[in-house]
Amino acid sequence: MKYNHAKMLLFRFISYVNELMERMVKVVNRILKDIKPLEVFKYFEELSRIPRGSGNERGVSNYLVSFAEQHNLEVIQDPALNVIIKKKATSGYENRPSVIIQGHMDMVCEKNVDTQHDFTKDPLQLKIIDDMIYATGTTLGADNGIAVAMGMAILASKEIQHPALELLVTTEEETGMAGAEALNPNNIDGRILINIDSEEEGTLLVSCAGGITAKTTIPAVWEEPDKDLVTCVIRIRGLKGGHSGMEINKGRGNSNKLMGRILAILSDSVDFTLGEITGGSKHNAIPREADAVILVKSEDKVKVSEKITELEQILKDELRTPDPDLRVNFEVLSEGTSRVLSRKSTESVINYLYLVQDGISSMSMDIPGLVESSINLGVVTTEEDRIEFISAIRSSVNSLKRDIFTRVETIAKLVGATVSKESDYPEWAYNPDSKIRNTFVEVFEKINGHKPEITAIHAGLECGLLGEKFDGKMDMISFGPNLYDVHTPDEHMSISSVQRMWDYLVEVLKNIK
Structure with a gap:
């Protein structure tokens, strides 16, 4: 009994000291x-x-x-x-x-x-x-x-x-x-x-x-990559990002949309497939970063690198005022990947990224300078069985909010995707x-x-x-x-x-x- 009592007193003393130290810190x-x-x-x-x-x-x-x-x-x-x-x-x-x-x-x-x-x-x-x-x-x-x-x-x-x-x-x-x-x-x-x-x-x-959070899902069909292909990554960095409602009117670059544009232009001159694509982390934040893993023929590495450099300069010129620190990097990876998206899945991802609306949709006619409706493609993720795209739709007019969501649904249907509402809140x-x-x-x-x-x-x-x-x-x-x-x-x-x-x-x- 004495031993247990002493042990209890010691435990209380240690707890007291720890609490005191925590408060002091x-x-x-x-x-x-x-x-x-x-x-x-x-x-x-x-x-x-x-x-x-x-x-x-x-x-x-x-x-x-x-x-x-x-x-x-x-x-x-x-x-x-x-x-x-x-x-x-x-x-x-x-x-x-x-x-x-x-x-x-x-x-x-x-x-x-x-x-x-x-x-x-x-x-x-x-x-x-x-x-x-x-x-x-x-x-x-x-x-x-x-x-x-x-x-x-x-x-x-x-x-x-x-x-x-x-x-x-x-x-x-x-x-x-x-x-x-x-x-x-x-x-x-x-x-x-x-x-x-x-x-x-x-x-x-x-x-x-008011707003709607729209989640678009494209099924991922995976294939084994050709062993002769080289694995590369395109990275977008240096954008300011910001609140997708408060700062949507500042013309800042959206890394997910920029990546879609880069991949769409690149696909016109180089044959490649997607290994993975990610960008942004919050649907209500303008995404600042995006990565796309692509597989190309060895003889096309230089051509891709040159094209990325060219596109980087074009984008830097366009965004020189809102995003002067934009960088688009291209790197050949030392290790390959065990799977790639099928050509159809690759095309669906690129087409959706390129076509889906982003930014200001309409301005208020009642309050000068106020954005009335907008959409922000905030998140792109590659999952085991799908590629997900999450957009934040905003409008002070309920009918316009619904109209933007319908446009997202229409584009999704064109590329074989489905859309769900993750949230829907009133103005x-x-x-x-x-x-x-x-x-x-x-x-x-x-x-x-x-x-x-x-x-x-x-x-x-x-x-x-x-x-x-x-x-x-x-x-x-x-x-x-x-x-x-x-x-x-x-x-x-x-x-x-x-x-x-x-x-x-x-x-x-x-x-x-």
């Missing part, structure tokens, strides 16, 4: 500890330590539940891992309408090719450059970690005046809004929603595009009688001396789905601090903008009536 390694607003960046940094790619949110969801319990707040964690945290109104605000602060807990996981980072277990490595916060070689997760951090800071505060609050943090927003789709509206009390998933200070979003329609918009405008003008910009966004916000969930009776607005190059390893966030938008949010909560 966290304190020592805090990069954002002296940046204001202190509480916002404290929680943002804590979130950055938790892997939270779409579909891997259990850890961050449990973290939010623990936060609520530590602050004695009511919390709901639903089967989709959405978290709803409720806080009562402060004194004098009991009779004001309750407010929902909303964001999503997942992030897009993109990294540079030479970055060693495991998004399933490694914390983000934050760094500060002047007024900006970056992650080292990866996406930052400010989209949408900053919304969660702001919401947590308000819930933790004992000084901020506010009506009854609900922090709604959803899952899998970046891959089709599955969390918002699964949300039980009976768990929500408020009918005023402040979404903090916008990326430009001084701009209030009052409408957004968020403009509300001419929005009271929360009026409050945001009045407070902004009071702080800044001029009115904010009121606009729509060519991207999918959860406001569309949430509006539908509540039969159009949710009064919504979206705002946020300045974020740049989201969905890319260059993603960064303005520190000073976070401070201004935090002050703005606090003042808005005081003025909601």
Whole structure:
């Protein structure tokens, strides 16, 4: 008994020391500890330590539940891992309408090719450059970690005046809004929603595009390659990429479409077959890289190399402004491949890549400069029995969204492929009688001396789905601090903008009536 008791005490002591050391390491390694607003960046940094790619949110969801319990707040964690945290109104605000602060807990996981980072277990490595916060070689997760951090800071505060609050943090927003789709509206009390998933200070979003994720599948018929053929690889690198909604209007190159163009032109002068093709990793990010393994006759190696060099220069000239660092590399591999796609499968892949629509489809006639409809071929993968192509279709007009999907289906039929819908979410329609918009405008003008910009966004916000969930009776607005190059390893966030938008949010909560 004495031995077991001593062993238990030793175990507790070791656990205590380990916990203490872990806390010390966290304190020592805090990069954002002296940046204001202190509480916002404290929680943002804590979130950055938790892997939270779409579909891997259990850890961050449990973290939010623990936060609520530590602050004695009511919390709901639903089967989709959405978290709803409720806080009562402060004194004098009991009779004001309750407010929902909303964001999503997942992030897009993109990294540079030479970055060693495991998004399933490694914390983000934050760094500060002047007024900006970056992650080292990866996406930052400010989209949408900053919304969660702001919401947590308000819930933790004992000084901020506010009506009854609900922090709604959803899952899998970046891959089709599955969390918002699964949300039980009976768990929500408020009918005023402040979404903090916008990326430009001084701009209030009052409408957004709906979307469809289209997956095209071409059957893979494999053959044994001719032993005399040489295995080569074409690589596209150096593109900027970006958010497939927010930055679709910047004319940036899509590596998958460029690869389709290269292969189509190459097929006119050289006989080759495909061994494998891959490009991009997220349907909602403009793809930056693509690889195609091809098999050619030995005597055609030089010809292919020269053609690739020629095409690289053509593409560099065309994309010299939006993508000045574009590179197209050709390399003969030392090892061959055990299989190649049949000639028919090769032709089907190339024809689909070349023909499928990509980029802006139509511009809004109501809001100058706003993209109305678009499509982004975000991902190409070679699987055991198929080649898959995943496109993100967006439009603020439902009929045009359907029309683009029908075009994808039509092209797929021409090459012997099939198409399925992986997600389909509604647009968020403009509300001419929005009271929360009026409050945001009045407070902004009071702080800044001029009115904010009121606009729509060519991207999918959860406001569309949430509006539908509540039969159009949710009064919504979206705002946020300045974020740049989201969905890319260059993603960064303005520190000073976070401070201004935090002050703005606090003042808005005081003025909601």
